[in-house]
Amino acid sequence: MATLADLSLDQLSIDTLRLLAVDEVEKAKSGHPGAPLGCAPIAYLLFHKIMKHNPAHFKWPDRDRFVLSNGHASALLYATLHLSGYKVTLDDLKSFRQWHSKTPGHPESGETEGVEVTTGPLGQGFGMAVGMAIAEKHLAAVYNKPGHEIVDHHTYVLCGDGDLMEGISHEAASLAGTLGLGKLIVLYDDNLISLDGPTEWSYTEDVLKRFEAYHWHTQRVGDGNDLNAIEAAIEAAKAETGKPSLIAVRTVIGFGSPKAGTNKVHGEALGAADAAATKKYFGFPEDQSFYVPEDALKNWRQAVDRGQQAENEWKKRFDAYAAQNPELAAQFQRAVKNQRKAGWEKSLPSFPAGKPVATRNAGQTVMNAIADVVPELFGGAADLTASTKTIFKNSPHFAADPAGRNVFFGVREFGMCAAVNGMAAHEGLVPYGSTFFTFSDYCKPAIRLAALSRAHSIFVFTHDSIGLGEDGPTHQPIEQLMMLRTVPDLTDYRPADANETAACWRLALERNGAAFFALSRQDLPIIDPATHDVYGGVSKGAYILEDAENPQVILIGTGSEVWPCVEAKKLLEVEGIQTRVVSMPSWEIYDEQSSVYKQSVLPDGVPKLAVEAGSPLGWWKYVGKDGGVIGLDRYGASAPGPTVLEKLGFTAQNVASRAKDLLHK
Structure with a gap:
């Protein structure tokens, strides 16, 4: 011994x-x-x-x-x-x-x-x-x-x-x-x-x-x-x-x-x-x-x-580097502090009202529009870049050139999301990973650690509902959106159109925390930026998209389901029912707002109907015991997307009918 x-x-x-x-x-x-x-x-x-x-x-x-x-x-x-x-x-x-x-x-x-x-x-x-x-x-x-x-x-x-x-x-x-x-x-x-x-x-x-x-x-x-x-x-x-x-x-x-x-x-x-x-x-x-x-x-x-000697030696090397490469040195210092370049948000695109655009396609437009001013944005998809639209068009892929910003992760959803968390922890990058929303199930443990760590990890999920259509129930998410909303410190983004998508990307880059997107495969109408402060609304988590002088009923939608709410408002007002439509792209951000703001959007005493192509669990905290939810307590089906949405109740006619039921309780 x-x-x-x-x-x-x-x-x-x-x-x-x-x-x-x-x-x-x-x-x-x-x-x-x-x-x-x-x-x-x-x-x-x-x-x-x-x-x-x-x-x-x-x-x-x-x-x-x-x-x-x-x-x-x-x-x-x-x-x-x-x-x-x-x-x-x-x-x-x-x-x-x-x-x-x-x-x-x-x-x-x-x-x-x-x-x-x-x-x-x-x-x-x-x-x-x-x-x-x-x-x-x-x-x-x-x-x-x-x-x-x-x-x-x-x-x-x-x-x-x-x-x-x-x-x-x-x-x-x-x-x-x-x-x-x-x-x-x-x-x-x-x-x-x-x-x-x-x-x-x-x-x-x-x-x-x-x-x-x-x-x-x-x-x-x-x-x-x-x-x-x-x-x-x-x-x-x-x-x-x-x-x-x-x-x-x-x-x-x-x-x-x-x-x-x-x-x-x-x-x-x-x-x-x-x-x-x-x-x-x-x-x-x-x-x-x-x-x-x-x-x-x-x-x-x-x-x-x-350790101090090693860092001092590095600082001398960095000072010499900065003297020769001042712009790159400033970019490096900003990136490792997780700060965006001043004025970067001016490069965000605005989508004019007109031709409908899928929010996954809008996301690609946004990413490429800001690519030069947010060079720290870096990532890829789990063998789905062509479908999730998450690729920088003017950059090589990382495997061929390490300076490239596109990572082809292969069909490795869990490994991809864990790697994204590692990149975020490393500092110097704002990383993202992407796949179909239903496959977020493969990613869940890594998403949870991202939120727990408050890592600036961004997860971009597309094909976000039964609206994707023919691929059927295996690829149609039902419970995933609600499941991820239950994760503390994880910001949810389910934008209703291209302009909300741009606003969500801005927030995802500004908030410096873990976040996920749920984006549509199908084309969606465009909110007119000339008449709506879309970023201002999205930055509150929920906002009044269409209003009435004295609303008798409030329709709340997220993502693609905002649009049957907008159409249902027209049907209801033909019958003299004053209707407000609220777009709620982010529960997490809305829950952070003051009670005064919340009352201004969803006041007590007005019947509320939430519409979302997913599990209805959780919506009751917004609609109250006298409200209602059009959601899904079943799996989807294999058929064209519009058919699946119609058969499962996500039409303006059904929304209007359910809203009238609330008024006649």
Whole structure:
């Protein structure tokens, strides 16, 4: 049994990290001590020796990124951040998993300085890291000039068996290999144990061969405690610039504890006796918690001076770059702060009243109109750019030219959306991903993490209702719109026409948070911009589109269903029924408005009928107990879109009839 005096400085520092993580979990009486005990040497090497990072200024642009994809090992990350000199104190470690602490059960970006992305749902950190590496490669291609490299960093990932079992890892790894993301380095904690037991019960593939097939560079390190071997593997991975790298490191879960090598150490505190035994194994005082030897702390804190020196050197390079490339330098600084160019909104198109336009087509017009003034807008679709209309016409695709702004994600909806979140977290881009709305089901976990992280991720969904027609119920969304509206901090945009679409894009770029669009396949009439302040209305979430002097009934529509409401108003007023039509493109934004404004649009005491080709759940908070909803409690059908809409009740005649029913209650 070693004593502290016997330990090398490296080993002392690693073991300090291990036992801080053990104490975090032990004090909280919950958590995951196994991975920290096994992976501490990897974390030490990365943060102490290999990574370019500055604990005193976490967000400097050219830092290396670290993603803890197996987010349940958060105690390891928090202890690493504390020891390295980030703004994570010993008291923060002692409040692990407690109310309002900086050290939640799984890493959350924005809660803890040094945490790049929110992880925990396995595989998503891996996917986000792919997005970060895409962002780095694109920004390097756009901004770097001969003799002036201001974007040159790596993305490091620590992941476990669970990450690589999840389907998203297959999607993301395949994409990363295809795109040749040479600055992405994944260290795989290959410990042969999952929560249920040995991985051989459920996971027997040859992981390295799988990644070789994805065009990755692969290596194996046989001993997770061999610092020299791990470091040599990382350096070899850095030398391979044409492929992403996977390093499988054979570790022992719970190393040094009585439960080492078993699933019993995965997801619960060791207990007082086993925690003491583990400290004894490493030669640390058994009766002390959160013990940090002075020599270990001094060694770890070298990261502060090294990090400041690295950032200072980068600043000198950036100043020289800015002297030669002032416009690009200003654009770069603005982009990493997630700020738009002054006056960019003047490039937004206005659509004259006349020929109907599908909102998906309007979206393409908007994107291309603002392409030059919002160069940070970047993304693509899941093999559907021709259908979702989300492509920059004057830009190459990223795989052929990294400076290109069009990413062909392939049929990988979940991987695409996770990558979008990674790009947003990286900073310097406003990323988007696109697919058919019904396939948002494949994307939901990533959309939720975008909202939770308050990432500026934009998800563009088209073919938003039964109006898409012949493809039938498998492709016709019913519950998706309402499902996504329930996600906190996610802004919904379902515009009624081309001008509302332009206004929604403006808001999506101004609000700097997660958002989704639901756009139509079918053509829709145009709101006349000469008579309506469309942006002003959309910026309130809902507004009066058509009014009457003393409305007796209010029709509320979203998207394509605004138009049968407009036609129903004409039918009702022929019968002397004064009718107001409200367009509500965004519930989220409307709910943010004052009660005074809400009363001006949807006053109490006036019957209200909501019309939307989707689930009616949730509409009752706007229409009240005396109101009504024309929605869908069934799936659609395969037929021409106008036929499906007619058969399922989305006609002006049915809207007018239902409105009269409300008046005669």
